Amino acid sequence: MKITIASGKGGTGKTTVSSNLTAYLAEHGKSVVLTDLDVEEPNSGLFIHGKIKYDQIANKMVPHWDSTDCTYCGDCANVCNFNAIVALSDEIIIHPELCHSCYACSELCPTNSLPMMPERIGEIKVFETENFDFVEGRLDIGQEMAVPLIGQNIDYVDENYDGYIKLLDAPPGTSCPVIEASRESDFVILITEPTPFGLNDLKLAVETMKVLDKKIGVIINRYGIGNNSIEEYCKDENIPIITKINNDKAVAQCYSRGELIYTQIEHFKNSIEEIAKFLEGIR
Numbered sequence: 001m002k003i004t005i006a007s008g009k010g011g012t013g014k015t016t017v018s019s020n021l022t023a024y025l026a027e028h029g030k031s032v033v034l035t036d037l038d039v040e041e042p043n044s045g046l047f048i049h050g051k052i053k054y055d056q057i058a059n060k061m062v063p064h065w066d067s068t069d070c071t072y073c074g075d076c077a078n079v080c081n082f083n084a085i086v087a088l089s090d091e092i093i094i095h096p097e098l099c100h101s102c103y104a105c106s107e108l109c110p111t112n113s114l115p116m117m118p119e120r121i122g123e124i125k126v127f128e129t130e131n132f133d134f135v136e137g138r139l140d141i142g143q144e145m146a147v148p149l150i151g152q153n154i155d156y157v158d159e160n161y162d163g164y165i166k167l168l169d170a171p172p173g174t175s176c177p178v179i180e181a182s183r184e185s186d187f188v189i190l191i192t193e194p195t196p197f198g199l200n201d202l203k204l205a206v207e208t209m210k211v212l213d214k215k216i217g218v219i220i221n222r223y224g225i226g227n228n229s230i231e232e233y234c235k236d237e238n239i240p241i242i243t244k245i246n247n248d249k250a251v252a253q254c255y256s257r258g259e260l261i262y263t264q265i266e267h268f269k270n271s272i273e274e275i276a277k278f279l280e281g282i283r
């Protein structure tokens, strides 16, 4: 079972929930793996302290220009939908950071002057704890495209953790990285907070998941602040509320110390138990 934990906006508690839920499930005998797909700024490792077990370089394929037979026809620049190639009268300039690795320029070049070659974009690291593994994708500084690394992270988990519960900690927002982190999942948990901003971003996230035809449930974090508009919205949209996590300074204090929270705060543990029970029900 693959479950994405996402949110329309950052700072709603996605990483807090995913890291605590993973540790809780592992403690209760489940085979579970967590992967941090917020590859521009992975931070699950702040709460899960594991030993490094494996490290691999992540590449994406980009065209490299070989001038030997190039006729400067310009077809490569014309076919690229992402403006990653500029064809000058005496030079072909490639911007790898804009390339989506679609192979069109390479395949269509009449003189085979654009062979595709791997270029490093980041790293995938696997950490082991006492009872579960944690996989982290980290984009190199200066790299702009998170999607290829997110996809490779998911592929790594699929290939190496068959039969496990796979929790995918998605990047915030509703754009391509979140879609990549959600599109193959069996269920998407959306975390929000009961504020007008929370509601606005939740609506965007729900619409995105509807387009992807995903089953969804909502967790309301910092319950007790704001108003009940999230509950009303979920009722109107027939979206289950999996749990409500009370707003509590002690939770924030645990978070700021980089500690797991469910082992220390009873109401938080109850919420994590509710999430675990809910997930049992959808299997």
Ligand code: SF4
Binding pocket: 069, 070, 071, 072, 073, 074, 075, 076, 077, 087, 092, 108, 109, 110, 111, 112, 113, 114
């Ligand atoms: S399509 Fe090939 S031959 Fe034409 S300009 Fe590009 S690299 Fe040169």
Ligand code: SF4
Binding pocket: 062, 063, 079, 080, 081, 082, 083, 084, 085, 098, 099, 100, 101, 102, 103, 104, 105, 106
């Ligand atoms: S592989 Fe695709 S995206 Fe990349 S430069 Fe070629 S045409 Fe553009």
